[in-house]
Amino acid sequence: MRLLRLPVRFWITLTGSIGIMFLASCFWARTTLSGRAVKVNLFSLVGRADSSAANIFILVLVILLIISFAAIVYLLVSWVLKWPRPLKLLAWLGFGLPSVVSLAFIIFSASTVNPDLNLTVFPALMAGVSLVTAVFAAEKLELAIRRDWQLYILLLPAVALVFIFSYLPLYGIQIVFKNFRAAFGIAGSEWIGLKHFADFFDSYYSSRLIWNTLLLNIYGLLWAFPVPIVMAIFLNQMKWRRFKRFTQTAIYAPHFISPVVMVGMLFLFLSPTTGLVNRLIEWLGGSSIGFMTDASWFRTIFITTEVWQHAGWNTILYIAALTAINPELYEAATIDGAGNMQKIRYIDIPHLVPIIVLLLILNCGAMLTSNTDKALLMQTPPNIPASDIIGVYVYRMGIQNGQFSYTAAINLFVNVINFALIVSVNWISKRLNQSSLF
């Protein structure tokens, strides 16, 4: 602990100099990596080693390098800050321009020498960002770290995990513009521009996939959205406390059933030979229906089970809004002779409208997302015309058949649309409601 009390400047200088030493030893060196001699610069090593431990080690080194980058800048800046104003301006130009130029040089020259080195783009951009932040934050930085270093440590694990699983994949997105081949890796595969997008839109599948995904979400909105509202309103009117409690517990329960079990239940109950539903239909004089192998039944079953499973759970928000209503309103209404339906009409519904609008708008923003988990499980060869939604197709063609670039392109296309939808929808709800997600 006492050691950590040393001035922050000291630590930054230390890591900085380690980084510089490392930079010097690695940048032009021939490194032997798992038996192969590779001529590299530092960045191109990430992801090249055979073992995960080595890769993580290298990643750590790269991050150290980036820190050192920032540290050098920080030292320079804090030195410059002591200068009088005109000199300071000169110094910004003097340091700023060359660093931008050299950054550009690192990125572009390196990638012409060795295609693998466009791997530099990502770390270099990060270095650039940290450079800029360091410049702007230099004065505050020391105070902040000295006062709040414990907070940064508390944040660190979450930041690291999110970085690995959410931000590193962003780097991998470049494969949508490439012809990915495992032997060359993400960085080494050849660029082919927008070919995959063109292929997708030319193919017969594109409209079917988008349409299926859209339709599933529209029907979901139509059926699964109103049910919880009605349930919440009527549950709120329930007079018997115990019964109400029990009901609340019971209707949440199906939410915790896994998609596998849910779909397993479907296969059991709807089986044309042994399923109870078909036995009932036969008993009533009909003939058994192959529910799970019929494309025309897919959406019905999907939405019905969705309602069965999640409608109860989705009442939570509405019930919370209803319990927040001032009981005096109900009392006043009772004295004025209002019946139950009138209370619902004039008290409950007006109170629910803001949250309904908010959730409705949010749902509209999720029009092209796919519930891959469940749709994939419910997919059988005969119902593919209806059950092939984007998420399922990406899994089937990408992970199972290895068409990585093509499916990643489809996925990216949808993600971009989703992102645009959510942002615009959020903007609308901000306007309407003064409440927004972010």
Place this chain on the structure above:
Amino acid sequence: MDLAIKRKNRIKRSPKDRFFDAINLALWTLILIIILYPLWLILIASVSGAEAIFSGKALLWPVDFSLIGYEAVFSHNLLLRSYANSLLYTIAGTAISITVTMMASYALTRNFAGKKFFSFYFIFTMFFTGGLIPQFLMNRQLGLYNTMTLMIIINCVSVWNLMIARTYISTSIPNALYEAAVIDGAGHFTYFFRVILPLSGTIIAVLSVYYGVARWNDYFTALVYIRDDSMLPLQTVLRRVIATAQAGSSLDSFMGFFGDGKVISDAIRRAEVVKYCCIVVSTGPVIVLYIYMQKFFIKGVTIGSLKG
């Protein structure tokens, strides 16, 4: 006394309202039946004789009580193995998730340089992701493909849960406590471990249910990332058993799976019983956990889910 007055002065409910109440009660009874009956049916089917289920006799109560199905389930190595795996993934994963989430969400409730940046850093991932394929390739490049490590640490931080926890901490733990602690010389660590954590029982319970159930129920991650049978979690194995496509082919593979080889009518029926047992064995723990946790639950969920 009070009560007596209240009762006397109460405004009488009109016949219309009583009618409404009766309809409401009937409606909810119906909904409860729709929701609970399938679950009950599965429970009784798992302990009934194969013939009774098949002929539709065991509809309300177990008929020909037997535990053959459970015997089959508990003597199957892969199922047991995957059950143990799932327990490991769920317990370890949830523990890590909660620790990491609580730490980060506390930090985000304090004012410090970079708070806005970090909030954006987390929230951005809710709205834009690289997608399945880049994530898969990246994790493979990191050497995480087909490892237990991946199964434990992937999806450890759910930003949604992080936000719920942050809202909980900032709304239900008064800031005066922090000021008092700081005056007494506490740093963030001390305050977090000695004050925040002991006061966050509700939200930790809610998070553990969210994270735990999500992990226990997840089959897709393993479908993508795990190649060896020995590392599969329960749900992925279950998928082979109960949620496979066509009746004929699934039963074939199913019988192969349980080692009988020949498909005979009786075996088919027994296979159906085993499926019911699988459902009970896999879903039972989750439902029990939920019922046990639910007293914290309704309170905690509503606190967290309303945006503060």
